[in-house]
Amino acid sequence: xAEVLLTEDCMRLISQFESLTGAGSRDCVIDxxxxxxxxxxxPGEMGLAIGKKGASIKKASDVMGKRIEVVEYSDDPEQFxxxxxxxxxxxxxxxxxxxxxxxxxxxxxxxxxxIAIGKEGKNIFKAKRLSQRQHDIADVQLEQSETN
Numbered sequence: 001x002a003e004v005l006l007t008e009d010c011m012r013l014i015s016q017f018e019s020l021t022g023a024g025s026r027d028c029v030i031d032x033x034x035x036x037x038x039x040x041x042x043p044g045e046m047g048l049a050i051g052k053k054g055a056s057i058k059k060a061s062d063v064m065g066k067r068i069e070v071v072e073y074s075d076d077p078e079q080f081x082x083x084x085x086x087x088x089x090x091x092x093x094x095x096x097x098x099x100x101x102x103x104x105x106x107x108x109x110x111x112x113x114x115i116a117i118g119k120e121g122k123n124i125f126k127a128k129r130l131s132q133r134q135h136d137i138a139d140v141q142l143e144q145s146e147t148n
Contacts, residue, residue, distance in 0.1 A: 021056040023049035026073055029129055034122045036067040046072050077135040084127035088112035101138035116142055
């Protein structure tokens, strides 16, 4: 598993998020370009992180002044990558070894391709960054679906 060194900013934000939502977080990425903070939530704590009708995540977002996104952690790299792309439905994840490390080839349903990429590529950025930090995956590539 990747060794993630948390910055002071990240540790402070994780602590603040945990006190606001009650959900444990193991990592965060401050994405200034997209004005958001992405938290990697402990398995089974997504309900706490989001809260009833989104109340917890909205409160955290209001207090921190940035949009908050959450991804549930999984020890299984394939499941973790699927979690990164939610709500897009991942059809398959296949790994290939390269000199830089494993590359994940991800196929999503054709109708979910736009969601998987995200506005200005922000969702694919999230998947690449978190997969690298949590599982030492060198790259995440969206594959073109072969069924038309």
